[in-house]
Amino acid sequence: MLADTVLEKIAEPKASLESCTPRRSAALLTLTGLWLIIFFAALFSPPLLDDADATHSDAARHMALSGDLVTLRVDGIRYLEKAPLPYWLGALSFRLFGFNTFAVHLPQAIGVFLLALFGYQWAYRAFNPRTAFYTGLATLTTVGVFLFTRYYIPEVLLSLFLALALFCLLRSVVPQTSQTAIAQRPTRIDPGSSNAEKIVAIATGTQPSRGASSSFSPAVYAYGMWTALALAVLTKGLVALVFFFGTAIAYLILSGEYKNWRGLKPFTGILLYLVIAAPWHILAGLRNTGGMNGHGFFWFYFINEHVLRFLGRRYPKDYNKLPGYLFWSLHLVWLFPWSLFCGTLCRQAYVAFQRYRASNPAPVDEAKTFYWQPYAVVVVGLVLQNALKVPYIFTLFLALILFLLHGLRRRQSHSPSGTALISVETLAQRSTLVLSLFASLVLVFFSLSTNQEYYTFPAYLAIIILLAVALSRAEQTYAADRSSRLWIMVGHATLTVLGIAIAITLVYGLWTSRHLPFVPDIGDLLAHRGVGDYTLSMSGIFDLTGPSFAALRLPAALATIAFLIGPSAAWLLRSQRRHLASTVAVAVTATTFFIAAHIAFARFAPMLSSKSFADTIQHLEASHAISSENRVIFYGDQSYGSSITFYLGRQIELVDGRTSSMLFGGTFPDAPPIFLTPQDVLNIWGQGERKLLFVPLDQRGAVDRLLGNHKILLFESSGKALYTDRPLENSDRTP
Structure with missing residues (x-):
């Protein structure tokens, strides 16, 4: 009883x-x-x-229009x-x-x-x-x-x-x-176990x-x-x-x-x-x-x-x-x-x-080796690193697996x-x-x-x-197990400290940009540091500058409120043993932050997307400022402006664009002739139908050297530019 x-x-x-x-x-x-x-x-x-998002969308678009569910194509090239x-x-x-x-x-x-x-x-x-x-x-x-x-x-x-x-x-x-x-087996607990062991048995x-x-x-x-x-x-x-x-x-x-x-x-x-x-x-x-x-x-x-x-x-x-x-x-x-x-x-x-x-229970002789095994894992990891010529974290993991298997087999033998x-x-x-x-x-x-x-x-x-x-x-086990209570509190303390630090950073950015006007095109305020040569998906985050907060006031303020209130509220609720409410408070904090992050993400659209260039071309065509019979050309890889390809819904020519995803597919005999050289552009510039040249930021110097003053700027955003080779057909119409 x-x-x-x-x-x-x-x-x-x-x-x-x-x-x-x-x-x-x-x-x-x-x-x-x-x-x-x-x-x-x-x-x-x-x-x-631009890049993967619109490139992959263009491949799906081709499937939807062509009905070809086997071969992916981007800009007409096999992908x-x-x-x-x-x-x-x-x-x-x-x-x-x-x-x-x-x-x-x-x-x-x-x-x-x-x-x-x-x-x-x-x-x-x-x-x-x-x-x-x-x-x-x-x-x-x-x-x-x-x-x-x-x-x-x-x-x-x-x-x-x-x-x-x-x-x-x-x-x-x-x-x-x-x-x-x-599933139907009842819980078995030794009556002679301590209360702590019984708690663990029930809880784990x-x-x-x-x-x-x-x-x-x-x-x-x-x-x-x-x-x-x-x-x-x-x-x-x-x-x-x-x-x-x-x-x-x-x-x-x-x-x-x-x-x-x-x-x-x-x-x-x-x-x-x-x-x-x-x-x-x-x-x-x-x-x-x-x-x-x-x-x-x-x-x-x-x-x-x-x-x-x-x-x-x-x-x-x-x-x-x-x-x-x-x-x-x-x-x-x-x-x-x-x-x-x-x-x-x-x-x-x-x-x-x-x-x-x-x-x-371990064999009697295994207890003697338990304390030196961690050191053995480190040493074996170093040996394997030199033998396999791979990163040390892998060899350390492999050594750990070997020792675990060895210990398990010894236990199994008994x-x-x-x-x-x-x-x-x-x-x-x-x-x-x-x-x-x-x-x-x-x-x-x-x-x-x-x-x-x-x-x-x-x-x-x-x-x-x-x-x-x-x-x-x-x-x-929060009430009875001190260790459980300690580690949960460590998590809440860390979240609270991080929340305060993030909030202070955001407040500083808001304060330093308080006198700056709101700039719709945040790309003009970024540093363009090119971390990792933009080959990592998060490279762009390192381009943020203090003035860029002028375009991020609303999301920054929302995130500040979330991180100042949410973590502290979660910690307080946890200390009152209102566990569900505390955990939900953490989720609410993250949700609020994600809403702010999405607003900020949308503010980055002029830099991350080139849809505005497609809109400009379509507006000029609709207003008859340019003829619909024109050739759109990208200077560089298609990924630099892949959203233009998607939103225009037509094939784009590429200057020195047989690179990355276009390289292998472009070598097939039936690949469309969309690849041009800079000399090809120079030869056709001003000849035949109107040319519209999209130039990413890092290629503008090359285009200036190639075309000099023989180009007309139609639109510019976040350092990207759209040029044409002749005046608008109705010069008083502007995009």
Whole structure:
């Protein structure tokens, strides 16, 4: 009787937390509202951005107009480096909603919504409603998810399909009867355990997983896994196979569930995978042959875009790589503000490790080696670095894996025959293992490969779920466990200090620009520092200057208010043990900041997009100031003004533009003759139909030297210029 009373008292905090967690319907309604505010409302502005955003949109536009769902084309040139599914979705969106910004980004916004809902569902089934709600909140209010869905890239769809494939993996390798038995198994706690141990047992996973049983059979999940994997390959290419099979193989070996491999339906499943994924690859290979040096699609897509890109030898080299220290540390930014609770996650991982050691006693001689093993990992990492000639972070990770496997095998040798390396029984334990493996593989893989900041996007959901689990468990033990309380408070203190620092910075920028007039074209106020030669997606942020705040007063003021009030309010609520309100306050702070960030993003449109140049050309044609029979020419790579190509909806000629994405496709015999030399421009300038020459900022000096005063400026914005070779047909008409 006494033991029952004690357990009831211990379980009270959890019961209280469960009772104040939003009901499933309310939670889903809240997440839907957040998505509408942050993502759906942002679909209408700014216009398409130059470079990847408009280039990819132009490829989808070609598909929508031509009906060719096999060969991507940009400005009439084969664009063979991308998988097709995002462009199929873009083409469908165009057919439904027209050629506009809303239609371009709608599939991505829906992808974010589905990712948040799926994260909620996974966490709800594996853990508890509180963790599920936090997962959905964090997915929608994480900096990286917001930032890297502002333009047309496939990472969010890849994340969704890989997460779905991993979840289906977990549900297919264990027979349904076994899953149900595990779900119904009561919590077992040794009455002789201390109160702290009982708290940990209740809070960290021995409770039955909610919703562990399912109406679907394991076979349905197995075929769902192969379908999701095929869609992931059609979204991003073979890297999806690397991430999935790397995680799956490691998980099956460590958990011992490889014995249930038949549940994966490998033979019929692979056939289903090929039926979905193979046709496009085969057709693309057959229809695109005879390019540069006799190469076609198969070489360019599989070798150049996958193998050589990973090795940093892709041709052409129009990309960059983050330094190692930035690659790792910036994930604190991409996962902000929820990354501030990573200390709580580390604490929970340590508790889980201690529980594992307690339930799996080490051999007597292993205890003597435990204390020198960390030093051995460092030394072995250094040796491997010299032997493998790869970054030290990779060799350190490899050495750690080797020592862990060694220790697990030693433990297994002292356990009954057939015991798994890591004992995972509940869906919560199995999910924790597979999510940890997946996130680690993605991060380490791209620490070695060439990378952009958003390449590790697929790991975000896995890390977010683990952070949500840690935060909800720390809340459950907040009153009784000092360490849980400490690490949550560290996160809030850090957020509050950062919020104050950000607010002070913004106030300073507003104060120094207080006497400056509002300037619609922020590009005229930026420094154009060219960090990373603009080959990193975030290079433009380093161009900000003090005077640029004159164009950012509203978003800067909104962000200042958010960071001054939100973090402090969240900390205060947490100290009052109003845990749900505190966590929601963090999400509200992030939401307010994202609204401000989107307003600022729209203010950057003149610099990031060239739509105004397309509008100028269309206005001049409509007013008959110029004839509609004209030739539009870009000086340089098409990506410098790719939004013009999209909004004009016609082919553009390029001066010295056989570069980057235009290089390989431009070598095919049937490529349209759109490539010009500077001498070609000089020869046709002033002859025949009117010429309209778009010149990016860094090419204006070259054009001045080429054409001198034999050009007329029609329009200028953010350092970019539009020239023509003769006066307007009605000179008193101005754009």
